[in-house]
Amino acid sequence: MERDKSSKPPKRAGPAKKRQRKSNIAKTALGAEPEKRVRNKAAPMRGEAQPRALKVNVKTSKDRELSSTLWLRRQLNDPYVRRAKAEGWRSRSAYKLLELDEKFGLLKPRARVVDLGSAPGGWLQVSVKATGKKGHVVGIDYLNMPAVPGAGILEMDFLDEGAPERLKQMLGGKADLVLSDMAAPTTGHKSTDLLRIVALAEAALDFAEDVLAPGGAFVCKVFAGGAEGELLNRLKQNFDFVKHAKPKASRSGSAEKYVVAMGFKGRG
Numbered sequence: 001m002e003r004d005k006s007s008k009p010p011k012r013a014g015p016a017k018k019r020q021r022k023s024n025i026a027k028t029a030l031g032a033e034p035e036k037r038v039r040n041k042a043a044p045m046r047g048e049a050q051p052r053a054l055k056v057n058v059k060t061s062k063d064r065e066l067s068s069t070l071w072l073r074r075q076l077n078d079p080y081v082r083r084a085k086a087e088g089w090r091s092r093s094a095y096k097l098l099e100l101d102e103k104f105g106l107l108k109p110r111a112r113v114v115d116l117g118s119a120p121g122g123w124l125q126v127s128v129k130a131t132g133k134k135g136h137v138v139g140i141d142y143l144n145m146p147a148v149p150g151a152g153i154l155e156m157d158f159l160d161e162g163a164p165e166r167l168k169q170m171l172g173g174k175a176d177l178v179l180s181d182m183a184a185p186t187t188g189h190k191s192t193d194l195l196r197i198v199a200l201a202e203a204a205l206d207f208a209e210d211v212l213a214p215g216g217a218f219v220c221k222v223f224a225g226g227a228e229g230e231l232l233n234r235l236k237q238n239f240d241f242v243k244h245a246k247p248k249a250s251r252s253g254s255a256e257k258y259v260v261a262m263g264f265k266g267r268g
């Protein structure tokens, strides 16, 4: 993970708090099942060696496309998918936010958090759990998802006119953290897909700059080769600290990574 040389870490948050956050996270998230609150003894704790699971082989079938077979095979053999199921997280993505939080100390008790592209709700669960009863968590997705206790959910396209305003109303105050794990469906046309990725990230940053409190943080999924130069320039200008991160839970073959910007200074 490479530190951006042109920007300084903020004084109040960042890797310096890593040790303190680590113990907190182990207790609040990974040791207990989030929805049933029962520790699954079969699920390894962070750092423990994971028992080797039997590999599931999914055969190709004439009723199923090859891409679906490969997806199913990958899901069934993915340790994070199995672990998320055992520990009660809605998605394997929950581990990406847990890792980012452990590294950067993003989620604080009582914080106001906005989660853009929140279905099926893993990041919402993590945010609710970490911010506690006095936290305020809202999410948006155009896909329907079951309620996440403790979070407000807006079922709407974030790019629709009026969506940012509705989210702001639900938030009821300035945000401490804006998360975006949004990913537009791919078209197969590379340059179109890249443009859509950048457009989504820029819309997320526009929103973040509008709602973040001074000192707030922004986390956004981006893709390697996604021409995020302009986005990075804005982040460096408006935040104290900007860094890229690729959590272990993010598939190594995937071009996805996250940009983490902390210490919001206001729109430059």
Ligand SMILES: C[S@@+](CC[C@H](N)C(=O)[O-])C[C@H]1O[C@@H](n2cnc3c(N)ncnc32)[C@H](O)[C@@H]1O
Residues within 6 Å of the ligand: 090, 091, 093, 094, 116, 117, 118, 119, 120, 121, 122, 123, 124, 140, 141, 142, 143, 156, 157, 158, 159, 181, 182, 183, 184, 185
């Ligand atoms: C990778 S998933 C998010 C997973 C989520 N972080 C979790 O932990 O469960 C990306 C989500 O972004 C949503 N999304 C993409 N573009 C969007 C848009 N314009 N408005 C709202 N949601 C969007 C998709 O519907 C999808 O559910």
